[in-house]
Amino acid sequence: SQTIHQWPATLVQPVGSPLSLECTVEGTSNPNLYWYRQAAGRGLQLLFYSIGIDQISSEVPQNLSASRPQDRQFILSSKKLLLSDSGFYLCAWIRKANTGELFFGEGSRLTVL
Amino acid sequence: GESVGLHLPTLSVQEGDNSIINCAYSNSASDYFIWYKQESGKGPQFIIDIRSNMDKRQGQRVTVLLNKTVKHLSLQIAATQPGDSAVYFCAESFSGNTPLVFGKGTRLSVIA
Numbered sequence: 001s002q003t004i005h006q007w008p009a010t011l012v013q014p015v016g017s018p019l020s021l022e023c024t025v026e027g028t029s030n031p032n033l034y035w036y037r038q039a040a041g042r043g044l045q046l047l048f049y050s051i052g053i054d055q056i057s058s059e060v061p062q063n064l065s066a067s068r069p070q071d072r073q074f075i076l077s078s079k080k081l082l083l084s085d086s087g088f089y090l091c092a093w094i095r096k097a098n099t100g101e102l103f104f105g106e107g108s109r110l111t112v113l
Numbered sequence: 114g115e116s117v118g119l120h121l122p123t124l125s126v127q128e129g130d131n132s133i134i135n136c137a138y139s140n141s142a143s144d145y146f147i148w149y150k151q152e153s154g155k156g157p158q159f160i161i162d163i164r165s166n167m168d169k170r171q172g173q174r175v176t177v178l179l180n181k182t183v184k185h186l187s188l189q190i191a192a193t194q195p196g197d198s199a200v201y202f203c204a205e206s207f208s209g210n211t212p213l214v215f216g217k218g219t220r221l222s223v224i225a
Contacts, residue, residue: 034212043202043217044157059212090156100145100206100213104156 002027006091006105013112019064019078021108023091026072031093033074034102035066038088050074086112125222132190134219136203139184143205147213148177148188151200160188160201190221198223 003026013019025031035047046059048066056066063082067075074091088107095103126132138146144165149157163170163177163186170177176189186203200220204213 036215044215046212046214049212092156100211101147101159101162102157102204102213103159107154107156109154 002095002103004091004093004103004105006089006108008108009106010109011111013081013110015083015112016080019076019081019085019110021076021089021091021110023074023076023105024072025074025093028072028093030071033068034092035074035076036090036092036104038090038107040087044090048076081110081112083112086110122217123220123222125224126193128193128195128223128225130193132188132193132197132221134188134190134201134203134221136186136188136216137184138186138203138205138216140205140207140214141181141184142207144208145206146177146179146186147204147206148175148186149202149204149215150197151202151218153199157202193221193223195223195225197221 005024007022032051034049036044037047038044048056048058050056050068053068053071064076064078076089088109090107091105092102095101147162148160150160151157161172161175161177163179168179174191178187188201190197198221200218202218203216206213
């Protein structure tokens with residue numbers, strides 16, 4: 001079956017510390033993968049998307065970066081977190097080709113103190 | 114820039130009543146629209162979708178209506194239940210080749 005896993009589920013980090021959020025997809029190959037961020041009570045902001053290994057597109061300038069070292073692995077990173085990086089980070093992949101329908105993971109909640 | 118937005122940020126309905134959540138979009142080239150439901154602390158879940166060559170699509174207790182003339186999308190939930198309480202997002206894309214653009218969301222609260 002097709003599933004998407006994110007970890008950690010929750011994370012509390014001090015300002016200036018590094019970040020690594022991981023996303024893994026199972027049951028599919030060569031998926032288009034996405035990282036979205038959702039601030040408290042807000043909508044979903046697209047951060048990065050990837051159409052293949054080492055192919056990353058950035059949608060907004062920020063201190064975050066993304067990498068795709070393997071076909072089904074998508075990593076969101078930061079060298080130094082800011083308070084404004086707090087939020088709910090969602091990984092997603094396109095489940096139905098030619099539609100854009102995204103299937104989301106359960107999310108990783110990041111609190112930067 | 115092009116965007117998808119919502120008319121109402123919050124909606125409270127009595128249990129058993131019908132709910133209508135509205136969405137306006139501005140990209141006339143968008144040809145695929147989706148409604149997602151997001152419960153607290155969880156990722157969004159697909160509810161129903163519609164292509165631009167249709168104006169209505171029905172699912173189980175949900176109906177999506179698309180009015181391309183005024184670029185308006187709505188989600189109707191029949192006999193709203195407490196489990197329907199969540200934030201609902203509309204989203205659009207063009208030919209599935211562009212990332213989904215999401216609206217800001219409407220919080221639906223069901224009053225028992």
